[in-house]
Amino acid sequence: MENKNIWNTYGEAELKELDAISEKYKSCLDMGKTERECVSVAVDMAKAAGYREINEVLAEGKPLKEGDKVYAVCMEKMLAMFRMGEEPISNGMNILGAHIDSPRIDVKQYPLYENEGFAYLDTHYYGGIKKYQWVTGPLSLHGVVAKKDGTRVQVSIGEKESDPVFVITDLLVHLAGDQMGKKASEVIEGEKLDLLIGNRPIEQAEGLDKEDKDAVKANVLKLLKESYDIAEEDFCSAELEIVPAGKARDCGLDRSMILAYGQDDRVCAFTSLFAMIDVEHTKRTSCCLLVDKEEIGSVGATGMHSRFFENKVAELIALNEGESELKVRRAMERSRMLSSDVSAAYDPMFAEAFEKRSSAFFTKGLSFNKFTGSRGKNGSNDANAEFLADIRRIMDDENVAYQFAELGKVDVGGGGTIAYIMANYGMEVIDSGVAVLSMHAPYEISSKADVYEAVKGYRAFLKRA
Template sequence: MDRKNVWKTYTPAQKAELDQVNERYKACLDAGKTERECVAITVEEAKKAGYVSLAEAKAPLKAGDKIYAVCMDKSIVLFQIGRQPLEKGMNILGAHIDSPRIDVKQNPLYESDEFAYLDTHYYGGIKKYQWLTIPLALHGVVAKKDGTVINVSIGEKDDDPVFVISDLLVHLAAKQMEQKASAVIEGEKLDLILASCPLEEAEGLDKEEKDAVKANVVKILKESYNIEEEDFVSAELEIVPAGKARDCGIDRSMILAYGQDDRVCGFTSLFAMLDADVPERTACCILVDKEEIGSVGATGMQSRFFENVVAELIAMESGESELKVRRALQNSKMLSSDVSAAYDPMFADAFEKRSSAFFGKGLVFNKFTGSRGKNGSNDANAEYLAQIRRAMDEEQVAYQFAELGKVDVGGGGTIAYIMANYGMEVIDSGVPVLSMHAPWETTSKADVYEAYKGYLAFLKNM
């Protein structure tokens, strides 16, 4: 089935709306480079749209009520109560807001030959060599013993310093160039260069002190951020590419940015949720952490956070009932919104062209993901696919169906199989991405726009 390039179909009015959606999206990418920052953006935007926190919501719930709940500042769920009772099910948009990156360890600061470094541990599936010699920023929080939490963001402002992980110069790299790509740089060598200037003796440095550069870093941290070296133990600091989302291509048809897996689905789902009218069935948007490492932990999709919030809403609507909670979950329908691999002509051998996702052809649906023999996959039902097709066609959404590369080449996973455990209908959907999991990923503005339209259509028509 051949799908048209949707750029050829847009009216001037649609192009104007496309630009508005993508500018809104780029602004969120710039402000949300970590899961905590994404949650903060979501709370701010939700409040503007009339949402209240679960703690502030009042019983009994009625159609149109807007409620959000946050888990440890890293995951969030939003609900707009529909006209039907919750036990009839919800229309759920689910995406993850964590992205591959490099994390700072808990005892990270050290000096080696008059360089100060931060020791690191990479997070999620990355090609390690891609993170060498590019400008990097430091984002996160430092929690002090007195309960103070210090927000850290260094490397994004024009007058901020940036950081870097060094690479071996090509003149001395004959042995390195013989290595497999996975071994070009070891994980333990992905340490961030923090400083190279020593603390002067006149500033109180002991003459026997060997780590003068480290001492200078400690001094700067104390003076500028009120952070002690010991505070790294209770910190969550993430190393991400420095710089803003940019228009890509001379025609400005694409976006180049960090973290589009899966914030392109997360933010378009959020926009659809905030812009949706009062639904027939309760609308829900889930933005979760830890998908890149298996959806584990209290803030991942495998936790009971979402289920617990649904139980709270059922209690507020009609009284506590475990059975109604189970019915609400089982009767729900979900788009597990995660990115898909865009067909790349430069690496055509990795793709089966008839089953690939293409730039400019709209929102992608994956009946199944997993790897090879559909291992680890949710395999959506044919009847549900038919409902999805109807909902998209009614709102004139451009969409396509795809798989993640050739059958025996690789594969990937999403949160779909976790939510399917409740017995609800789930299908993977998302935006095609070039260079997925690289420090800078590329998307088509047309696909971002069609994803937003598709998520609105799902909330309205399912």
């Protein structure tokens, strides 16, 4: 079965909506380069759409009615949004779940040091990356520094035109004979991903000679104190992330694609958010769940393995239907979910890694993966045929372009999502998302047409599933 390129199927009104969604999506990518920033962006949009914070609603003690909207945040890195449907929550929900963490480089807790007149931040990479891709490009620093007095300092350096940027250096090709002979996984070692942040020593008048061993480090600390009131020991209670600097950009002479950092999985997170805000008057309660830590196994308090989402469902059921562990279990089991995560787009430059008949393609619409995992479907949720049939019906009825795919050749590799975790409750779950080129690279590519179809498909699921 061959899916057609969908660009030529759009009329003027659809192209106008497609462009509007693409611009909004790029803006969200620019504002949300970390999990905390993504949650902040999403909460602002939710509030503007009439969503209320869950603790405020619970404090009032009044049952929620159809159409009421609430949201809950966990540690500023995980978000659950609920729009109440006609039916009680215990009848099940329609859930869009995506992750908002992306591969990056984190700053360690004792990071700042000087070496031969250069100041560096020591780092530890996060998620699956090709380490050699992260050298020599302009990088920015995002995050939060929590101080002992209870105050917090928000950090974002490298995104404004007036900001400095940072870099991880590489060996010049003239001296790289031994390096070039190494395996790609060894060309750049993890401990060589340290961030270059300074080279100018502190002035003598400040109490250190320019030639003193740590004069450059001292100057960096002076600048941090002046600009952010941060001391060296404050790094111990900081979460600082190193990401590519710069804005999301149109890609291609025809402007048909988007080039940006973090599209795995923010392309699915933001399109899910857009759909959640757009959809009204649903039969079942609608949910949008944006989670952290997927790239490292969905662990921790803000990952999908936590009980955060289940706890919020229990709170809402207690408010509306009375406390009942059984009703919470029923709600989870009777729910349906799209695990909204990206798929690997077929790349003709690396055709040997793909089985073409089972690959996701650009401009063919929303991609569904019946299973993910690796090799023998290891670690995968494997969606039921009956659920797939319902998905096909919903997408066809709502005129959504879609395709079915696998993640490369069977024995080449593989990957996972949060689908299997939610499937543990017995709910119907399938992976669905946008096909992406250069996944996990500092800059990834998506098709504007597929982004548009994702929004359409997620709207359809919330309304019809």
